[in-house]
Amino acid sequence: MNAPVFxxxxxxxxxxxxxxxxxxIANGIDLELHRGKTLALVGESxxxxxxxxxxxxxxxxxPLRISEGSILLETEAGRExxxxxxxxxxxxxxxxxxxxxxxxxxPMTALDPVYTVGDQITESLCQHLGLSRKDAWKRAVELLRLxxxxxxxxxxxxxPFQLSGGxxxxxxxxxxxxxxxxxxxxxxxxTALDVTxxxxxxxxxxxxxxxxxxxxxxxxHDLGVVAENADEVIVMYRGYxxxxxxxxxxxxxxxxxxxxxxxxxxxxxxxxxxxxxxxxGQVPAITEDIVGCPFASRCxxxxxxxxxxxxxxxxxxxxxxxxxxLYPAAAEARP
Amino acid sequence: xxxxxxxxxxxxxxxxxxxxxxxxxxxxxxxxGVSLSIPTGATFGLVGESxxxxxxxxxxxxxxxKPSGGRILFRAEGQDDAATELxxxxxxxxxxxxxxxxxxxxxxxxxxxxxxxxxxxxxEPLRAMETLSRxxxxxxxxxxxEAVGLTEAALERFPHQFSGGxxxxxxxxxxxxxxxxxxxxxxxxxxLDVSVRAQILNLLIQLQRQxxxxxxxxxxxxxxxxxxxxxxxxxxxxRIVESGxxxxxxxxxxxxxxxxxxxxxxxxxxxxxxxxxxxQGDPPSPMNIPDGCPFHTRCxxxxxECRKSVPKLRELGSAHVVACHHAERLTAQExxxxxxxxxxxxxxxxxx
Numbered sequence: 001m002n003a004p005v006f007x008x009x010x011x012x013x014x015x016x017x018x019x020x021x022x023x024x025i026a027n028g029i030d031l032e033l034h035r036g037k038t039l040a041l042v043g044e045s046x047x048x049x050x051x052x053x054x055x056x057x058x059x060x061x062x063p064l065r066i067s068e069g070s071i072l073l074e075t076e077a078g079r080e081x082x083x084x085x086x087x088x089x090x091x092x093x094x095x096x097x098x099x100x101x102x103x104x105x106x107p108m109t110a111l112d113p114v115y116t117v118g119d120q121i122t123e124s125l126c127q128h129l130g131l132s133r134k135d136a137w138k139r140a141v142e143l144l145r146l147x148x149x150x151x152x153x154x155x156x157x158x159x160p161f162q163l164s165g166g167x168x169x170x171x172x173x174x175x176x177x178x179x180x181x182x183x184x185x186x187x188x189x190x191t192a193l194d195v196t197x198x199x200x201x202x203x204x205x206x207x208x209x210x211x212x213x214x215x216x217x218x219x220x221h222d223l224g225v226v227a228e229n230a231d232e233v234i235v236m237y238r239g240y241x242x243x244x245x246x247x248x249x250x251x252x253x254x255x256x257x258x259x260x261x262x263x264x265x266x267x268x269x270x271x272x273x274x275x276x277x278x279x280x281g282q283v284p285a286i287t288e289d290i291v292g293c294p295f296a297s298r299c300x301x302x303x304x305x306x307x308x309x310x311x312x313x314x315x316x317x318x319x320x321x322x323x324x325x326l327y328p329a330a331a332e333a334r335p
Numbered sequence: 336x337x338x339x340x341x342x343x344x345x346x347x348x349x350x351x352x353x354x355x356x357x358x359x360x361x362x363x364x365x366x367x368g369v370s371l372s373i374p375t376g377a378t379f380g381l382v383g384e385s386x387x388x389x390x391x392x393x394x395x396x397x398x399x400x401k402p403s404g405g406r407i408l409f410r411a412e413g414q415d416d417a418a419t420e421l422x423x424x425x426x427x428x429x430x431x432x433x434x435x436x437x438x439x440x441x442x443x444x445x446x447x448x449x450x451x452x453x454x455x456x457x458x459e460p461l462r463a464m465e466t467l468s469r470x471x472x473x474x475x476x477x478x479x480x481e482a483v484g485l486t487e488a489a490l491e492r493f494p495h496q497f498s499g500g501x502x503x504x505x506x507x508x509x510x511x512x513x514x515x516x517x518x519x520x521x522x523x524x525x526x527l528d529v530s531v532r533a534q535i536l537n538l539l540i541q542l543q544r545q546x547x548x549x550x551x552x553x554x555x556x557x558x559x560x561x562x563x564x565x566x567x568x569x570x571x572x573x574r575i576v577e578s579g580x581x582x583x584x585x586x587x588x589x590x591x592x593x594x595x596x597x598x599x600x601x602x603x604x605x606x607x608x609x610x611x612x613x614x615q616g617d618p619p620s621p622m623n624i625p626d627g628c629p630f631h632t633r634c635x636x637x638x639x640e641c642r643k644s645v646p647k648l649r650e651l652g653s654a655h656v657v658a659c660h661h662a663e664r665l666t667a668q669e670x671x672x673x674x675x676x677x678x679x680x681x682x683x684x685x686x687x
Contacts, residue, residue, distance in 0.1 A: 044528035045499075164617040165385075194384035195555065196614045199599035221528065224558075224601030247605045265533035266603055267562030275540075276562075278533035282498045 003074075004032035005215045006056070006100070006183045011069035011083070013051050013060065015286075025286060026052055026239045028069070028334070030313070033183055033215035038206070040230035040247075041219045042262075046283055047236040049219050053187045056217065057102050058082045058092055074182060075099055098128040101176035105188040107168035111160040117144075117171045118156030121178055128179045143174040147204060166197035173204065180212060187219045202229055223266060227251055235259050238283060238294035244313060245320035255322040257299045293324075301326055309333045337410060339517055339549040340396065341372040341417040345405035347391045351622060363622045365391035367573035368405070370648075372417070373566075375410065375516075378543065378550040380564030380581065382557060382596075386621055388573040389553050393519045396551065397436055398422075398429060411435055412516065434464045434513035441522035443502035447494040454490040457509055464513050479508040482545075483538060500531035507538065511546075519551045524559060536563060557600045561585050566654075569593050572621055572629040575648065579655035589657040589666055592630050628660070636665055 013026040026048040033039055043049045054060050056071060071083040075095060082100075085092040104110040112120060121143055122136035131139065137156070144152035147170040160168055169189065176184060186205060190198035206229060209216045218229060226233055226247065233250045235243040235258065243256040254260045261279035268274060281298045284290060293299070296306040305325050314330030315321040325331050347366035350359045365388040373379040381389045394400040396407055398421055408417040411432055419432065440446040447456055457476045461467065467475065477487050483504040494502055503523060510518055520539070524532040536559065542548060554560050560567055561581060568578035569592065577590040588594045595614035616633050619625055628646050631637040638661065646658045659665075 044530065166617050195557070195601075196384060196596060196599045197617060198601070200615065202601075222601060223529070223603040227603045227605045228601045251603065251605050262529055263603070265530045267536070267558050269558075269602060269604070273540075273562060276533040276537055278537060279530035280534075282500060282531065283528075 002034060004034050005074045006033040006217075007031070007072040008052075008056065009070045009072065011052075011055060011071060012067050013048070013055055014065055014067040016063040016065065022067070023286065024067070024239060025064075026055070027310075028312075029241055031217075031234060031241075031244075033217055035182070035213045035215055036210050037231045038209060038216040038218050038229055040226040040233045041217060041236060042221065042223065042226055042233060043236035044221060044283060046238070046286060048239040049236050050187055052236070053102070053185050053217065053219050055083075056183075056185050057096060057100060058085060058087045059096075059102075061087065073099055094128070097124045097181070098179045099181050100183040100185065101179070101181040102185040102187065103169075103172050103176050103189045106192050107165065107172050108160065108192075110172060111168060113160055116157050116159055117163070117174075121156070121171070121175050124175065124178050139178070140174070143178055144171070147171075147174045147177075147208075148200070149174075165193055166200060169193060169197075169201050170204070173201075173208070177208060177212065177214070182214060183217070184209070184214045185217045185219070188221070189218070190225065191220070191222075198225075205229070223262065235262075238290070240294060240310065240323060241313060242295065242324070243320070243322045245322075249317065249320045253320070255316055255320060255327065256295075256324050257301050257326070258295050261298070337375050337415060338372045338408075338417045339375040339377075339410050340551070341408040342396065343370045343406050343408075345369045345392065345395060345407065346403045347388070347395045347400060348403040361622060364573050364624055365621055366395060366402075367624070369570075369573075369575055370405075371568055371575065371578065373549060373551060375549055376543075376547055377565045378552055378563055380560040380567035381551060381553045381570060382555065382560055382567060383570035384555060384596075384618055386618060387570040388621065389570050390521055392570070393438070393521050393551060393553050396421075397438055397519060398424075399438075409436070409517070435515050436517040436519070437510035437513065437515040438519040438521060439503070439506050439510050439523045442526050443499055443506050444494075444526070446506050447502060449494050451493070452490065453492055453494070453505055456494070456505065457490075457512060460509060461512050475512060476508075479511045480505075482511060482542065483508045498531070499527055500534055503527060503535055504538070507535075507542070511542070514546075516547065517549045517551070519553065521553045522555070523552075525554070525556065532559075539563070557597065569596065572618060572624050574629060574658065575656075576630065576659070577655075577657045578648075579652070583652065583655050587652075587655075589651060589655070589662040590630075590659045591634050591636055591665065595635075628658075636661060 008029050008031045011029045012024055014022040015025050016022045029052055041049045055066050066083045070081045072079050073082050118137060118140045121140035125131045125136040125139055141152045141156050144155055149155050149167060149170055190201050220226060230247045233245055233247055234241050237258050243259050254263050264277040279298050284294060292307040293310045296302050303325060311323050311325055311331035312334040313321045313323045314332060316327050316330045345366055346368055348362040348364050351361040351363060353360045369392055383389045395402040402422060407421040409419045409421050410417040411419050412435060458472060461472045461475060480489060485504055524535050552564055564581045567581045567584050568575045571592050577593045588597055599614060619632055625632050627643050628641040631641040640660050646660045648656045648658045650656050651662060
């Protein structure tokens with residue numbers, strides 16, 4: 001496979017506190033994004049998927065910080081470690097929006113209500129590509145057409161409140177792809193949308209990813225969205241990557257007990273009313289100190305070893321790795 | 336089977352006011368002539384996208400929102416069939432009936448008062464609805480908590496000390512306090528994570544079996560509706576476009592909207608070949624419902640007739656009703672097309 005355009009290597013994120021010692025909310029995250037491919041990051045609330053997304057944009061601010069690891073992005077100057085850059089410095093600002101862009105969950109709060117959508121698209125075009133206002137406006141209208149907004153000349157002069165939820169999300173996508181970034185981070189891009197609109201937006205993202213050769217990191221909690229859109233999947237639980245697999249391998253043969261639990265919690269596709277098998281208990285609170293595997297308290301296969309150390313990700317096949325002591329051949333203690 | 340609830344031609348219109356004198360200039364027709372009946376002990380699913388009127392309908396049934404027209408017949412305790420007309424009841428009689436019908440809201444974070452302890456949250460409705468001694472109330476509260484899988488230890492705590500799933504359990508416990516026989520579940524699992532959602536769904540099924548409850552389950556999540564509901568009605572712009580037994584609707588949808596809605600649901604099975612998105616655009620505003628069939632602006636098979644006349648709900652198959660002029664023709668065409676060419680589908684119309 002080609003070299004990845006974006007790579008997170010052993011990235012950990014800490015939450016600092018004045019009173020207590022720092023807490024680690026993401027532990028040694030490794031991920032790679034490839035041109036035209038989609039990597040899905042799945043997990044439930046509080047698993048660390050959104051902070052991981054923010055760290056990929058180097059958007060964390062106090063009390064959150066990247067405490068170790070590197071985030072490598074292909075730029076004009078070669079591979080750059082953006083984790084080393086000042087998050088609000090000029091160098092980072094010249095990368096953000098130009099090389100790597102983000103789509104947020106709620107298009108109503110992410111768009112500025114007092115500017116027209118056209119103005120909001122032209123902003124990054126003028127900033128990054130040095131276009132004149134007039135040229136940028138023309139390009140903004142083209143972008144609106146590209147993301148499937150009817151009558152884009154008129155719509156560019158609209159304010160966000162004049163658009164429906166689906167159209168607002170299309171505008172956000174237009175802003176994100178304005179400077180043809182090589183990496184697109186989509187944090188729950190369709191969670192706030194209705195299912196018919198969700199299907200339209202996901203299809204648009206797929207097409208754009210392929211046509212423009214963008215690498216996409218899709219953050220979601222919906223396994224249906226994962227199955228239909230991802231090439232590769234990372235499952236997170238309480239700050240750890242517990243499983244990493246190609247999308248077919250993950251759904252055919254979920255390896256980690258947590259992934260298995262998620263699949264068993266879904267209502268069966270044939271609508272048969274068998275009793276669902278939920279995962280007992282709940283995710284341990286972020287304030288709880290955990291030794292060993294964070295899933296041990298809910299795991300049906302828990303062993304004494306699980307309460308002592310958390311295993312690192314180990315490969316169980318060419319396209320699947322898992323962090324669990326159930327696979328002794330693959331598991332080894334985290335360094 | 337007797338019906339717990341029967342509603343006919345129910346309407347909920349919200350006035351739209353404008354200008355200095357706040358004159359009424361129009362109406363949002365959130366619910367526009369809905370009729371349905373829910374058999375005792377069944378789970379009835381109400382499905383639709385945001386703004387289709389499903390929550391307005393649920394609230395109107397409980398008289399939390401005064402309907403603009405129509406009848407709501409409820410079978411109260413001791414009656415043989417749905418006979419009490421809720422819209423005509425005096426406030427006092429309605430209040431007495433309220434203990435028989437309860438609601439669980441979508442967001443357990445805003446449905447519980449953050450400043451009250453769980454014991455107060457659960458005690459208040461009991462004091463309002465029943466005349467019981469302190470000891471009896473306590474007993475009832477503990478029984479209700481145990482029914483939802485919590486213990487007495489929860490009583491002294493505040494809502495923020497619980498997770499989302501536990502809060503939803505508390506909200507369900509509150510709904511159960513007055514021994515209701517009908518509960519409206521307004522998106523009760525939409526705010527919950529997958530693993531916790533399964534816990535709550537199991538709990539709802541178990542409570543229904545134990546207590547013989549009748550549910551109206553309002554949701555936009557079709558996979559949950561398919562799993563939980565015996566019957567289902569699909570709403571679009573304030574009207575029911577299709578309704579019938581759940582298995583029948585999912586296996587053999589007749590309305591073009593239902594077909595497109597079902598096709599849009601992401602399935603947790605990796606794609607084998609891309610499926611084309613067939614439904615384009617957004618639903619029109621309920622302030623400005625199109626003439627004729629409300630779906631004709633997005634329907635891939637709309638004809639002149641659809642633009643002119645409103646289709647009535649017609650029965651096609653047992654208990655399966657649909658509001659579409661062309662349901663039979665379209666379904667026949669599709670089965671012919673499917674037999675001839677497995678890839679063919681309804682022609683895609685460019686978005687308006």
